[in-house]
Amino acid sequence: MNLLEVKNLKKYYATQKAVDDISFTIKPGTIFGLLGPNGAGKTTLLRMITGIFFPDEGEILFEGKKFIPEEDSMRIGYMPEERGLYKKMKIGEQAIYLAQLKGLSRIDTMKKIKIWFEKFEMQSWWNKKVEDLSKGMQQKLQFVITVLHEPKLIILDEPFSGLDPVNSNLIKEEIFQLAKQGRTIIFSTHRMEQVEEICDQIILVNKGQKILDGSVNDIKQQFKENHFHIGLNTFPESFQSNAFEVINREENGLVVKIKDNYSTNDVLQHFMKQQIGILEFHEILPSLNYIFIKLVENTPVSREFIPV
Amino acid sequence: MNKIWLIIKREYLTRVRNKTFILSTFLTPILFAAVIGIIVFITIKNTDKEKIAVLDNSGVFKTPLDSVKSIKFILNPKVDTSTFEAQGYTAILYAPHTELNSTDKWQLWSKKNFGVIAMDAVNDKIRKEIENDLLLSRFHSGNTAVDSIRAIADKIVADPKVIGKDSTVAQGNSVAAYGVGYGAGFLIYITLFIYGAMVMRGVMEEKTNRIAEVVISSVKPFQLMMGKIIGIGAVGLTQFFMWIILITVFSSIIGALIPHDILQQVNEANKSMPGGQMNMQGNEAMIGLAKASHELSSVNWWLVVGCFIFYFLFGYLFYAALFAAVGSAVNEDPQDAQSLMFPITMPIVLAIIIMINAITHPESSLATWSSIIPFFSPIVMMARIPFGVPGTVPYWQLGLSMLLLIAGFLLTTWLSAKIYRTGILLYGKKATWKEMWKWALRRS
Numbered sequence: 001m002n003l004l005e006v007k008n009l010k011k012y013y014a015t016q017k018a019v020d021d022i023s024f025t026i027k028p029g030t031i032f033g034l035l036g037p038n039g040a041g042k043t044t045l046l047r048m049i050t051g052i053f054f055p056d057e058g059e060i061l062f063e064g065k066k067f068i069p070e071e072d073s074m075r076i077g078y079m080p081e082e083r084g085l086y087k088k089m090k091i092g093e094q095a096i097y098l099a100q101l102k103g104l105s106r107i108d109t110m111k112k113i114k115i116w117f118e119k120f121e122m123q124s125w126w127n128k129k130v131e132d133l134s135k136g137m138q139q140k141l142q143f144v145i146t147v148l149h150e151p152k153l154i155i156l157d158e159p160f161s162g163l164d165p166v167n168s169n170l171i172k173e174e175i176f177q178l179a180k181q182g183r184t185i186i187f188s189t190h191r192m193e194q195v196e197e198i199c200d201q202i203i204l205v206n207k208g209q210k211i212l213d214g215s216v217n218d219i220k221q222q223f224k225e226n227h228f229h230i231g232l233n234t235f236p237e238s239f240q241s242n243a244f245e246v247i248n249r250e251e252n253g254l255v256v257k258i259k260d261n262y263s264t265n266d267v268l269q270h271f272m273k274q275q276i277g278i279l280e281f282h283e284i285l286p287s288l289n290y291i292f293i294k295l296v297e298n299t300p301v302s303r304e305f306i307p308v
Numbered sequence: 309m310n311k312i313w314l315i316i317k318r319e320y321l322t323r324v325r326n327k328t329f330i331l332s333t334f335l336t337p338i339l340f341a342a343v344i345g346i347i348v349f350i351t352i353k354n355t356d357k358e359k360i361a362v363l364d365n366s367g368v369f370k371t372p373l374d375s376v377k378s379i380k381f382i383l384n385p386k387v388d389t390s391t392f393e394a395q396g397y398t399a400i401l402y403a404p405h406t407e408l409n410s411t412d413k414w415q416l417w418s419k420k421n422f423g424v425i426a427m428d429a430v431n432d433k434i435r436k437e438i439e440n441d442l443l444l445s446r447f448h449s450g451n452t453a454v455d456s457i458r459a460i461a462d463k464i465v466a467d468p469k470v471i472g473k474d475s476t477v478a479q480g481n482s483v484a485a486y487g488v489g490y491g492a493g494f495l496i497y498i499t500l501f502i503y504g505a506m507v508m509r510g511v512m513e514e515k516t517n518r519i520a521e522v523v524i525s526s527v528k529p530f531q532l533m534m535g536k537i538i539g540i541g542a543v544g545l546t547q548f549f550m551w552i553i554l555i556t557v558f559s560s561i562i563g564a565l566i567p568h569d570i571l572q573q574v575n576e577a578n579k580s581m582p583g584g585q586m587n588m589q590g591n592e593a594m595i596g597l598a599k600a601s602h603e604l605s606s607v608n609w610w611l612v613v614g615c616f617i618f619y620f621l622f623g624y625l626f627y628a629a630l631f632a633a634v635g636s637a638v639n640e641d642p643q644d645a646q647s648l649m650f651p652i653t654m655p656i657v658l659a660i661i662i663m664i665n666a667i668t669h670p671e672s673s674l675a676t677w678s679s680i681i682p683f684f685s686p687i688v689m690m691a692r693i694p695f696g697v698p699g700t701v702p703y704w705q706l707g708l709s710m711l712l713l714i715a716g717f718l719l720t721t722w723l724s725a726k727i728y729r730t731g732i733l734l735y736g737k738k739a740t741w742k743e744m745w746k747w748a749l750r751r752s
Contacts, residue, residue: 085517
């Protein structure tokens with residue numbers, strides 16, 4: 001059974017279609033990447049999934065049943081893009097308060113806070129105010145608050161911004177751990193290298209519409225341009241071949257594009273015939289970054305400034 | 309419901325623990341006591357230099373009147389209400405034409421309100437003279453029941469009349485009603501601003517900190533807004549109850565320091581002892597204080613405090629929702645808040661202007677109508693209530709005013725909730741009133 005099923009979701013503002021007929025499904029335990037340029041409608045989409053906004057049309061199924069914000073919010077943890085904490089409130093109180101708002105009892109809250117604070121070495125922060133913390137520390141606190149009530153679905157909007165590599169890794173490990181425990185994570189970001197590293201499945205949203213959906217590998221396969229890297233011990237005089245064209249010449253190898261109707265073996269044979277030693281040969285898959293830019297390149301930036 | 313309770317608790321506790329709150333809770337009654345002290349001091353100051361023309365056509369007073377304290381009495385000079393001032397008199401005392409023991413015909417005409425002390429001195433004087441006269445006349449007829457004579461004399465009270473500038477005669481205002489009404493109206497005015505602004509700042513803080521988004525993923529926007537409004541309202545009530553308790557304690561301490569019979573004894577002693585004059589100043593201060601507290605006790609405190617709490621609470625609720633709506637429409641810049649707040653603060657400021665007018669004419673149509681319209685009623689009605697219910701304010705007016713205020717609160721909350729819901733999650737440019745109005749009228 002799918003954990004989350006989004007069907008033909010629409011949210012129109014006065015002057016723009018923020019979310020225009022988006023559907024997708026997420027299986028339990030998946031780390032799901034939601035990608036898109038600024039103003040693509042990601043935040044609106046996430047807000048509908050968290051129950052902050054009601055969709056104009058379409059429906060959301062949570063664990064197979066219709067999503068009811070009042071009942072299901074307990075099972076969702078949401079960490080918005082811009083961190084939200086009460087600056088003047090003490091950290092311990094703040095964590096208790098926000099967990100209780102999710103519906104946790106005070107005793108449960110205390111137990112869970114203790115576990116997480118120990119894990120992240122935050123025990124000494126208890127009586128500090130949020131304004132006394134560094135940005136990275138606030139980020140850690142926000143993460144703990146998001147996952148404290150053990151939600152089935154964790155929504156993280158740019159969780160690594162402002163974190164140093166050590167803390168970044170700490171959070172990343174936690175995300176993997178949570179996914180292993182069967183939690184589902186929706187992960188929204190602009191940082192493509194993180195997506196490639198972390199996500200099992202991604203969708204790409206642009207102008208309110210879904211333009212890409214699939215596993216990272218499938219998408220790369222889908223967008224590959226038959227580029228290969230060949231490592232050679234000597235360079236031939238001529239690269240002329242019907243099978244490929246040279247895209248780029250590197251220090252000890254070439255990047256080639258194999259033409260239609262030819263296979264990798266044709267390329268290898270070409271060099272072998274010339275008695276050139278082949279050191280390595282591998283396919284170059286396009287990076288997500290490249291796919292992303294290619295797909296959203298021509299979107300007018302002005303979209304995000306259109307008043308609602 | 310459980311969640312809104314959590315929000316109320318947080319809003320309440322974080323504010324009540326605040327140093328500013330604790331400080332203002334304890335300092336305000338002290339300030340209040342100081343203000344009372346100043347009023348008493350001024351009242352005492354005003355007692356000197358009174359010169360009263362006593363027009364006694366029926367011959368109540370047989371002998372020339374002695375001057376008492378700093379009030380000079382002149383028997384039957386040739387003056388009337390239009391000329392007394394020119395001749396250096398501050399007031400005219402008319403003796404009744406009828407029987408001596410008729411109590412209600414003594415009239416004291418003056419241009420300004422007589423101070424409490426002066427009024428009291430005048431009454432004392434009349435009583436003494438009449439007592440003496442009665443004693444004398446009854447002594448001749450053989451009836452010497454002193455107690456009954458004293459009882460008759462004690463009932464005699466001069467009726468203060470103030471001559472208006474246009475020479476029409478207005479009933480002398482009760483000093484206490486005036487002071488209490490003014491104080492209550494002004495207190496509501498200040499608290500509406502203080503607590504309304506507190507709500508607005510709270511909403512702005514949640515919006516700019518982006519905590520609103522986290523909280524709203526757990527609770528409904530309406531719960532967050534109402535939780536904040538109720539929490540801060542409870543802070544306001546707590547402060548009032550603390551004030552009432554502290555003021556009661558203070559005044560009972562002061563009261564215990566000057567029991568009435570001790571005052572009397574001090575008074576007598578001063579008259580008989582040659583050195584008594586030395587203590588005059590301090591003694592008068594004591595009497596003044598006692599008189600002030602006596603005057604204040606003539607106000608129906610249960611009614612005033614009850615109505616005050618009602619008008620504070622619902623006036624606050626009426627405006628707090630609007631302040632919350634403004635807070636939700638603002639982004640970061642406090643200057644935006646100023647300009648958006650203007651349409652809300654304007655009726656409050658207007659109300660205080662009306663109130664200052666209403667306090668001198670509590671039965672005028674301006675006072676009556678603005679004490680019924682919810683935008684002004686919390687302030688204006690509070691100024692009128694101490695003048696008496698159902699005397700100055702009929703029951704129907706009070707009832708209608710309260711009903712309309714409750715209805716108004718429901719309406720502003722309903723509209724504000726819709727503005728709030730949209731505004732709290734909208735970042736970027738501040739919203740205009742036109743946009744907010746559109747949000748408010750949009751179907752949900």
